[in-house]
Amino acid sequence: MPLDRNPSGKGRIDYVLWGDNGNPLALVETKRTKKTAEIGQQQAKLYADCLEQKFGQRPLIFYSNGYQTYLWDDYTYPPREIQGFLKKDELERLIFRRKNRKKLHLVPVNNDIVNRSYQTEAIRQITEAFSQNIRKALLVMATGTGKTRTSIALIDLLKRANWVNRVLFLADREALVTQAFRAFKSHLPQANIIDLTKSKTSQAITANIVVSTYPTMFNRLNDMGDKERMFGVGHFDLIIVDEAHRSIYQKYQTLFDYFDGLLVGLTATPRNEVHRDTYRIFELESGVPTFAYELDDAIKDGYLVPPQGINVPFKFLRTGVKYTELSPEEQEEYEAKFYDEEKDTLPNKIDSTALNRWLFNENSIDQALEILMEFGLKVEGGDKLGKTIIFARNHEHAEFIVQRFNKNYRHYKGHFARVIDSHDPYAQSTFDDFSESQKQPTIAVSVDMLDTGVDVPEILNLVFFKPVFSTVKFNQMIGRGTRLCPDLFGIGDDKREFLIFDLCGNFEYFEQQVTEKEQKPRKSLTTRLFKARLVLSQQLNQDNKTLQEYILDNLHEHISSMEKENFLVRRQLNIVEEFTDRKRWNRLNSQDLNLINNSLATLPNGLPTEKRLSKEFDLLCTQLQLAILEQSSNFIRLRDKVRDILHGLESKREIPMVKAKLPLIEEVQGENWWTDVTPAMVETLRRQLRDLVPLLDRQQQQIVYTNFIDELEDISKQDVPTHQTGFSPYQYKKKVETYICNNENHLAIAKLKRNLTLTESDLESIEEMLFNSPEIESRERFEEVYGKNINLKLFIRKLVGLERSAAKQTFSRYLQPRFRTSKSSIKYYKPGVNN
Template sequence: MIKRRESRKDIRKFEVNAAIAGRYYQLEAIQRLSEHFVTVKNDKLRGTNRRALLVMATGSGKTRTAAAIVDMLTKSNWAKRILFLADRNALVTQAKNAFKEHLPHLSAVDLTKEKETGHTRLVFSTYPTMMNLINNQMEGESRDYGVGHFDAIFIDEAHRSIYQKYQSIFDYFDGLLIVLTATPKKDLDKNTYSFFQLEDDIPTFAYELDTAVNDGFLVPPRSYAVPVQMVRDGVKYKDLSDEDKAELEEKLGLTAVSDEALQEFEVGASQINSFLFNEPTVDLVLDHLMNNGLKVASGDKVGKTIIFARNHRHAVFIEDRFNKNYPEYGGNFCRVIDNYNDKAQDLLEKFCYDKEELEPQIAISVDMMDTGVDAPSVLNLIFFKPVKSYAKFWQMVGRGTRLRRDLFGPHEDKKFFLLFDYCRNLEFFQENPDGYQTNTQRPLSQLLFLEQLHVANLIQENMDANNQDLALAKEYINQLHAKVAQLDTARYEVRKHLAVVHQFADRSKWDNLNKSAIIAIETELSHLIPYTEDIDEMAKRFDLNSYKLQGAMINKSPRQTVLIQNFMDIGKRLLKKRNVPAVAAKEIVIREMASIDFWQDASVSKIENLRKEIRDLIHLLKEENNIKPIYTKLDDNLLKEEIIGYDIIANFKNLQSYKDRVTAFIKKNKHHLVIDKLHKNQPINAFELQQLEQYLVAEALGSKEEFIKEFGDQPLGTFIRSIIGLDQEAIQAHFTNFIGEANLSAKQIKFMDTVIRYFVTNGYLETVDLMEPPFTELDDSGVIGLFDENNVVKLMSLIKQVNQNADIGA
């Protein structure tokens, strides 16, 4: 490893293999990553950062970019073994296949299917698989992967839940960490930026959907909100025909319900395709697709289509209705591809294969195809489920954005795709641009631990607590201590907190817990409590609600009213099962639980006794929670006259920050006459600058006040230069005479190369910065340590000339 470090090459100067990743933004991503990782000091390479975050729109070539980075790292002696992590088996398989195509000389293994030999260069894995291997390593059961085994780790996508759940993987391995994500940078969690030691909303590199579409590297959607009455409004009994009323009464068992109650009865829109599945509703959607979707084979066959279904039952129902309505296509034209199907991976590969058309032509997906699937031939996306996450919505849209040459025949390329939304998603995201923000849910085992700790602490602080309650607090403390004392110290995530684990494995440390001790337990121990599969989950949720009720009672919180009602309802439901011997044996306790009288003088100790008596019966209510699906044939309508088109790419652009919009506009218009002159270091006059300002204000900048608020009160020319940089040939020509006439040494020439590269990247250079990094890498004093006074004066004069060419009118 030491030899490899000593022989490392400067990755900033690596010539990227354009056959792997040759598009300009891919090259820029790799260059920015290189500059983010390395600098030169005292003629030696020095690492600057070890984590990088690349935001790249779905379909823009994240995997190709990753493969090109791997090619660079391996050939520059920066990395020998590399780990690629993804959250699903299908994505792991897809990544491995792509890497083998681009880097066939590097051995590769998919740990979800194969066993590692120990010498493989590229290792592909899901997070749980790798977490298990790390824990086995710590327990001495394997010798597969030490902390320094991988020189670089690539992460596919950047979800909060991944970092929270598998943080230990990233802490364990001592390698470069590189994330490539399609999640729009505005939707990345602030903790994600913090994890990569980056400023909020400023990833290492970003190339987003609207830019990719404008550049012609992705195709845009033509999006339509298609209202289907039942999906939009649900079912209202009073609005049904007599025939449909009779069917609904029969299917839902409403025959004994009073006429007055029936008139108010309705099935909400959220229940459609969740438990009520209506044949005409699905038939209308399929008919709309088959008649209005984009076609291939000279218009004879609907193009590749993904239907995003609400759940597995919904998906199966759609497939069944398609086969009944279109038997001429056979049974493989339209298929469900989800985790319930043991042939899902084979079907997925056939659907995505773009060398020839293989069935299925229509894929019905439940989550499995929402993200990460590379299917260039997709022409139609059917949103048949509601989506509330902004990031997920755009990832789903990304299933259709990839280019596909000759899709409709020779020289007839895919120019756009269709998005049909039947569940008001387009309307939702227009009204709620950020979607719904949800917090990552803590595991149930952690919640139980925290609630028990909370109740014990409340009892001990309560001056009115009786002896029974104090004894209960002690019992809870004993149980909490036992869970900590039993933690497996061979688990890697436990070892990271070993000092605190050892501290609280001592029972005496749990007596008289102060605030700092409770914080330490909550933040460093609670998440380590392992999940126990042998205990019924419904019983554990009953435990959790019992602890919550105890806490609410001690705090005299209004929340206790809702929780008490919940307990009474459980009692009433259990009483209906008195024919079960276990219920009959505890009928007296259950009747008390269902009675309001019991709750008049209930205490935390009484609730604990009730919890112990009832928890083992809760599983009997499981069947009630599994609502049986209802299949109907109620009339429905697709309201063609109310179909609305949406320009969602414009909406995406509007969601960008002001800074992003201005920057993107200037880059897009870099060939504008005046911007081009600024880029090529050509002098401009005050009139030209005024004309440019008027153009930018009208098209992108908005008010001058808004510009100053975001970017500061700086000259416009200098600002534009900071975005587009300077043309390399132009800036080299500016310094040619100085370099040729000054008879420079090798170090001085290298210094001038740094000056030129700085101008190319940043467009502007303050002369005072010549005594600061990166200009001190060759000499600690910078320019004055390398050049005599006469040449320092000449060089500074030349630099000021470059700056003045941008400062006219300032």
């Protein structure tokens, strides 16, 4: 060690992690928990210098204070915080790669996996980022352009370059995981690939590639402590996130924080629709992904087929059912089904939002199916409807659509149209049949399951039997039909378009360019209850000291029950341990409250699981206690909700548990009990009745079936409002270069090809041709992509080339003696400048 640090010239390393060959793989410098981990960085570096000098191998550097741990592989990356230490084989892989990983730009892309220019360009953009020591990349590619294939080719390249060994591929649904698993098996048959949703964790440990849903991997990590955890933080070298959008990160960001591998996000969401938080996670400027290739690009280049919209304006689905507009017979049916005997009322209208949610009208569905069967695109010479997805509103709606189809088209014997959604444990098998062109079903009626990610090129018809209020979701659903399908209608007769039947006004909605409301993920019931009790504990005064102590005890128990080995809890372990001390809760300040709310309230606890209805009643009572203390206008609403619950319990008087509490139940429903009510009274009520609340029956909206004649206005073709949000430099360059090559006979360009000197007027004519053309758009756009200092002559000559005779003439001049013998000429001659 340096003598200015230690006069003896020696130091004591806290930990060294040794390889089997006796060389140091890593060292760990530890600091007290009261100090920051960063204090140990320089000390650890000096130790690494000493070990490298002695053993000829530089170890990886860890420094930690027990709560925060940093890994510094100073051969390749700056320090980064990680969630634990790497295992021996993981450290050995990192050491091995220092000398054995190849330069990525020298490793060819496997054209047997991807064969389109934009896919190769996407891989090159990602590998260029990785080569610059950037560890994250975001890929924006329209549905149907081969995101999964591109990611497989990327994995193949990184494996051949010795950059990665183990890969994790994450998707949000099992159907997409199954689809990805099959694609990996097809294109990387030599790899050991495991589907974690169908395999044990122990089977996945030895796999090269693990595919999983987010919840499956999350739960596998969450269910195991450190001693049992088989997936260490360094287990995967590369994590690929399918459909990388904000809601995934809000819910599962801890997964990406836990694993230390390179991170690649895939999304079909147009770049300007990708939320800024997603860009932040990938450490990118908002609106600027690593690579983008969007829907309009793919359609123009012939890689996707365009949609053709069919507007089907059903009156009921757009405006609802009005009593006064029904026939006398229909009014009788309306009265029988919607008259409320208790209130002696009849609604004058059933709103359109009820249609296909709980009100199913036979005539509307029958007409919609008739339109699909008549006008939908056909195959087999027009004899058979092409593959079709009907997007239903809910499971009951999907089932009713299939019921009406089977009633009206009995000759298909129940095989032609099938429900495919999460209610059926064998839905994947039905989808597999739907995916094969010669198998049934032909019509897949789905709720959410087929909205995104599925790849069936034969799809010719999409039926929107529900409104969609998300631009991102709408574009994803449209993407189900965009894939190419050669010879679909016969040899040489390819798929050229697909139809979208819009029954619910989606086209009109999205033509208005509606700004979507930002949806925040709903906090769990446990989290909301914890936060409400935390607020209540600070609102109570000396008059409610006993209640305050009880609530603080409850909050403390919630935190102290947390499993410290849980990978979510470990990230906040210093805060958890601080508030495990019960005395700490007696002196909370505003900073403490923020810390508890933001860092601890959402963590899993070890308390016994309780019934949801009991916890909902706890939350209602806590909100009521707060309303009493704050003298809030919410008091009456919350009081009446409690009364309604007690009124429901009163009807269960035959149950002994309820019978024993009937005096209290009846008293609380009276006005006198609520006069001068206190938080302590509500607390007593809560404790005595919370276990009875689950005995109540949940009131659900009854399904109503009607057969009113629905009015259908003229069916019309309509452009589908798909929005190309954002500008693609890749597409723009292709357009510019094609335009110039198509105009190589332009006088000035022809001169360039023959290596003739251009006049000022020639240069002006070139600029006029370029910057006044719709393909180039403008000088500003051109300079935005190519830069302001570009030499137009050299740029164009590089594209159109030099005629053979002109090239030979130029080369013969180069060989003249003045270039070979004159020292003065050589002195001033610079290739590429004066030649």
